[in-house]
């Protein structure tokens with residue numbers, strides 16, 4: 511397996527893990543949650559965090575590693591930069607739910623906590639943004655948006 515193929519594999523597996531973990535969080539979320547349920551959500555959220563790091567590492571290496579296409583191919587493409595911006599936006603949006611799960615998971619396991627509606631809204635926004643990114647990836651990988 512070439513390095514590039516391996517990186518593409520990591521890129522895709524990480525995407526599966528990101529979508530899987532965020533969709534699971536959305537399904538597991540309720541207006542009131544026990545500390546035990548919040549602890550489970552924090553663990554699912556950790557999968558998202560790890561996958562975001564491996565995705566970024568593989569993406570950066572594909573971009574700057576000088577494989578099939580030179581790094582300029584991506585650096586000078588506005589659709590690629592839009593894709594990166596949306597990825598960063600998803601990461602920034604995820605901060606609030608992550609902090610909420612981590613802060614509230616400790617205590618008596620059957621104690622309940624009310625989940626602010628903004629957590630539901632943020633998760634919906636993250637999932638919506640994730641549906642846009644692959645379209646941008648497909649376009650930019652074919653050179654659409656290149657400004658060189």
Ligand code: HEM
Nearest residue numbers: 525565566569570572573579584594597643644647648651
């Ligand atoms: C949730 C976030 C992301 C998603 C859903 C995503 C999705 C994809 C997809 C579907 C492809 C394959 C495109 C194709 O061959 O048609 C791809 C390729 C690629 N991605 Fe991402 N990506 C994400 C984040 C990133 C990030 C953060 C970077 C860079 C730091 C990155 C850099 C790349 C590069 C360089 C390629 C190779 C494109 C080519 O084949 O020429 N991606 N991505």
